[in-house]
Amino acid sequence: MKNALMAGVAGLALAAGGALAQVDEDAPQGGEMVVTYQDDVATLDPAIGYDWQNWSMIKSLFDGLMGYEPGTTTLRNELAASHEISDDGTVHTFVLKDGIMFHNGREITAEDVKYSLERVTDPTTRSPGAGFFGMIAGFDTWNAGEGDGLSGIEVLDDKTVRITLSRPDATFTHVMALNFASIVPREAVEASGEDFGREPVGSGAFRMTEWTPGQQLVFERFEDYHRAGVPKLDRVTFDIGLDPTVALLRLQNGAADVPGDGIPPAQFLQVVNDAAYEDQIVEGGQLQTGYITMNTQMAPFDNVDVRKAVNMAVNKDRIVQMINNRAVPANQPLPPTMPGYAEDYEGYDYDPDAARQMLAKAGFPDGFTTELYVMNVDPNPRIAQAIQQDLSEIGVTAEIRSLAQANVIAAGGEQDQAPMIWSGGMAWIADFPDPSNFYGPILGCAGATPGGWNWAWYCNEDLDQRAADADAMVGDPAAREEAWRQIYLDIMEDAPWVPVFNEQRFTLHSTNVAGDDSLFVDPVHIPVNYDYIHAAEAE
Template sequence: MKKLLSSTALIAAMALPLAAQQYTPDPDATPGGIITITYKDDVATLDPAIGYDWQNWSMIKSLFDGLMDYVPGTTDLRPGLAESYTVSEDGTVFTFTLRKGVVFHNGREMTAEDVKYSLDRVTLPATQSPGAGFFASIVGFDKISNGEAETLSGVEVIDPLTVQITLSRPDATFLHVMGLNFASIVPREVVEEMGDDFGKNPIGTGAFKLSEWTIGQRVVFEKNADYWRAGVPYLDGVTFEVGQEPIVALLRLQQGEVDVPGDGIPPAKFVEVMNDPAQAAQVIEGGQLHTGYITLNVGVAPFDQLAVREAVNMAINKERITQIINGRAVPATQPLPPTMPGYTEGFAGFAYDVDGAIAKLAEAGLADGFTTELYVMNTDPNPRIAQAIQQDLAAIGVTLEIRSLAQANVIEAGGAGQAPMIWSGGMAWIADFPDPSNFYGPILGCAGAGEGGWNWSKFCNEGIDAMAVEADSFIDPAAPERLELWSQVYQDVMAQAPWVPVFNEQRYTMKSARMGGDDALYVDPVSIPVNYDYVYVTE
């Protein structure tokens, strides 16, 4: 992982146009061609303010741009729609200069007014964006989120190509937030015309534009010939076929009909693939800042009792679950993955202890157990993992009913607070950016616990929230005091046990023999799962 800049170097870098952080195009890339990606489930939405799952994240990133972006295949920041920016000495005022001549897919030129509108929109409660909490440090966020205002007072249009954003405090994550899909710039007139249908009729400034969406069959992107980045994308288009079982997708890849199976290598076929040299040569492995976990809804009985949540944590055999995915993970003890700054070395978490779990249930007055539900995404291996969880809980007297649903339905139930328990697999948290705060705000903080949010445990502790705000109120992201605070945040979270952290997983995918581009583009840590803007075909 790239070491983050010290505070002195960070301020110096902020005042520069960032020209040195450009990406060198692949000299072997050949323009043209259309590739095929498969998924089992249909696409829920392509609205950047709403979409937040494994499947649509990279699609949205290819349709839209934000002020900041990342060097392809890395988590290193680079310029996006902002040509340059400056920051005040106290780290609270960012002034962005926009690129000239950038146009939306409908041909209209983008301006600072679009930036203002897009940031207002994503934070308005009516939008129900799961990413709204990322923008909490902008002045005026509290008033817009509680309905007292309709715009962010901290976002000001200086002129058509200049926008100034004032923060209520220094925010070590702010530039990363400006690179998230949630900060994508959208055209007001199209959003207002389409209303709730904007997610099916997206218009952005990205490298690709939507050309077809046949519900239940396919989504088709075509190259944006007017894209502001010279030379990309290389491809003429991308076709996403949905309704494809992962095992069928693998067979079609072997036959040359599919270029990337979006759901990855089916676990039942993993050993077979890796033992075949020809297929193994097409496999790409990449590290990822990932944690798979079970959420325990603290607003639903009996998970409103700490002893019950502790019992469930103690009942789960994490080692056995990692074997279900062919050992492609290590057991987790805390929300942060081991390679994330702020991870607490030596933190034991809850040990596997069936007798201890039974005692905890008795302490909660549930010696005879109880019945509850576990929601799970219906793509293998998640239903099998759910069955393992079911067996573990049966050993302590808990009857678990499994609800295996499409990804979008699980996400909807979690956001609405309807699910007592959720196994996050297939949707499990992979960092949006390499900072410990990203594992807190949207999935454990109070801001993510509202309607539609991704904090499916609905856990909200104002004291821990305040500590998290303090941890982010640094100019230097790598300050030791800041990382110590984040370590304490996650230890305090685990003391309340709203989650069962299960494992930290490595990422494996496959590509067809004709696909070109650096392997890192197929396990891109930001454009999950594939950076479509920079891959290409060789025939």
């Protein structure tokens, strides 16, 4: 998902106080913005893309039935004109807006909704987001490769679709606002085949007009977008292959507007302490956890005592210092501001001596050799080296595999390839502000699948059932929060992760572009809401 400091996984942060962004509705359209990235984009297919870099791009190319008010986590109808929910919470009826168009000029119908949701949940698609839709009737059969689609989705007429859930689910409306629920045209998907991620056709505020791999992507304003006056900019250009330090120099020289990889760690203090940038630096809170995964299906991490030993071996305070204290040490999957966070839980203390004893108890008195995968954007390789040094203190030799983000993600999605992964550059930010989101994709059985994001390959069927039961508590928020709290405490007993830190996000923009601060650290369009930012001269 997607943050400016560590770059993070597809996710969602909370706007300060939940206030609406001050969108300048009167700002005239026009102008362009240049965004820089070091690595190329893996895909723009909304069923597949799930990292911080492509998340905001996909948001601008595609829409779903639901969306969010800009700069907030406040839900709104997007392609839906109306949304009705049955008294028992299991039947959702959506009526589409009139005249909403795909980029190819065709009007969207209810059949497109059914096709898109069945495509993302079809096992052959290998979508990392398929598990989000597990509450829709027929999902289990369809996900097992049986039947013919999702039985819970019915097209009533060209504008109306009815979605029946197998159980009440407090997260369903948020799920309908995820990128994975984006509506796509069947004919474009079938025409492009596996290349749809390079030839995206959606209904979003921008359409892609150019993609030169490794060099540049160009988005241009979609003239027939269903929201009048959106987007503000005529064009967004993404320059690829730029080291973050070079990207900062480009911004300083007026050749770039947003360094997509964030303020380079080596220059962070220099930039934030420079009064010249006071009005260009934006800070935003986020529901984020950076963690180390241990593949529970690969020896020796199939031994819980080994995993606990690694938890005790990592010096989290030192890692936080390495990133200029832009985070706090973590001791559980949930970040402190998320409902369900266990404030009284102490976690595993940093204790190398106890870690060595635990390894000996597990049958590894002399340690072992393993591999630690890491994204190759600073400061992640340096953090991996710190983890490597910590592990060496307890006799564990970790060989570092520093790779491009897409390669690390691919390795994590294979059951027997990556023994350990430092998630920095892909660290989890909640897709929506609910404790369940830190479970299904990254700790639940549904995420432990080829191409998935459960890189620990951790699957506890009892916890899966308890998670489903918790999400069915639609009328008792306090009981639901307590249920999730206990689920995460029980996960820490199995120790599939080393939670390392919860970070704050900082970004920087040039004086050529403007907009409410929340748009540059948008909680949904991580890292930037391209749709509502406008040219500075328009102010």
